[in-house]
Amino acid sequence: MLRNINQPRLCNGTRLAIKKLLNNVIEATILKEKYKEEDVHIPCIPMIPTDVPFEFKRLQFPLRLAFAMTIKKSQGQSLSVCGINLENPCFSHGQLYVACSWETIRFVCLCARRSNKKHRIPQSTIIIIEMINNKAITYL
Template identity: 50%
Template sequence: MLWEGEQSITDLINVTFPNLDSHIGDKNYMRDRAILTPLNEHVNMLNDITVVQLPGQEVIYYSYDSVSDDASNFYQPEFLNTLTPCNLPPHKLKLKVGAPIMLLRNIDPKFGLCNGTRLMCRRFAKNVIEAEILTRHFEGNSVFLPRIPLNTAEDIKLPFQLTRKQFPVRLSFGLTINKSQGQTFQHVGIYLPNNVFSHGQLYVALSRGTSRDKTNVLVQNGKIDNHTGIYTANVVYKEIFAQLQHQHRISH
């Protein structure tokens, strides 16, 4: 289903996660659903709205943030806490039992704990989270996730390297389109407040679902002058096809 911008984000959440309050602890329900969007800021917004609808007590974990080689304490913790680079968990990590989460680091690939693995929260302690793996070969296994120091990636444009001691996870009701690559879902919501920004992103988003009937797209700014209907722009780098054609001619 394709929706115009007037349709609310809440409607998209409700059609992707219907009757959420009656599915707490249902791993199949959580595994088979996700809302995809291009940017992390919208992922965070979708996760914040959805986790509130999940029954149960909210648990909040605060990170410990620091900057190396900052002997003068120029970068105050209060400022560092406001930063959420795309490869780090939030300073204020809000979770509930039954909520789906995604790993942001390779912790133990031998046992399925890889960057991008989706899990479901089972129990919480001060410095450990018990979770159940939702995907791939290790589905159903219980694991314990520690709080660990995490550094910003080299391509993050900050004048310093931020070290954040936190659990290496984010909520995963919502995912970026890029993070969803290689995964499939029975029920997919796609939120496009703006057009996608890189080659192939729209195709990746639309191909994550197993059926057209269970894929719902909410498009904002989806109008084109002198045309009726709902539109969103696709991004195609024509140079890629030109390069492929050149390689094809060489190989023949």
């Protein structure tokens, strides 16, 4: 979801499974914990861009296909398998803690870049690499 339509059910970041595509409505099932397996209808909504010098309006579904999410967007989600990409450093150790602290995750795959003279690996990434080397984390 890209916009809040019906809080708290349909809000920004809600994961959905699409059941049926119609011309003006999408039928979907919520994959979120509290409202899990609840059927919802998502209408086309008018989108009016403000970053162009002329005005126009288009109807669009407020959805985006997501194979990846930011750590912030994925907070509160229940994921059974998760991959964490650490090629770019986290803002803080707290952000990395949030990414690694989901109770329902059984497998975690962490990707970190190798060190060379041009690029220094951030401290948080070094800690994660040590955890992988010590087999403290099960990975795919």
